[in-house]
Amino acid sequence: MLQRPPFRGAFPAGRAMTVRVLARQGSRYLVTAGIAAVVDIGLFWLATAAGAAVLPAALASFLIATVVNYRLTARHVFGTAPSWRGYARFLAAAGLGLVVNVGVTGLVATYTPAPAVIAKTIGVGFAFGFNFLLNALLVFRRPPEDGIA
DSSP states (O other), X not given: OOOOOXXXXXXXXXXXXXXXXXXXXXXXXXXXXXXXXXXXXXXXXXXXXXXXXXXXXXXXXXXHHHHHHHHHHHHHTSOOOOOXXXXXXXXXXXXXXXXXXXXXXXXXXXHSOOOHHHHHHHHHHHHHHHHHHHIIIIITOOOOTTXXX
């Protein structure tokens, strides 16, 4: 019977994905994304307190937070040096996360009595899990040394 090689996501070449490695990366990502979330929510709060509309404030704060998130995540979660090419991949994935983040923020702000900053916090939470999976499985994926993909 033909055996499939183990999936190799954002791990050192030749090292199969394990629950232990994924959990370690997930806990580190929780810290780096948490810092970015504080930047995101803090800037959002400042913008809306200054009179900005919810969705433009959510977009602006999100984009600034992606720079913080990429630099911290590349270095401290996946052990890679930040690069323009890596940032482009990260930003493309973050664009999908943006749809989740702003979409959930808008839905919660529109259809619940939750204050805007609570709606934004919920949007960030949903986007967190989505973004981690994209980063671990696609953005920071390293090719294996043996050429098996």
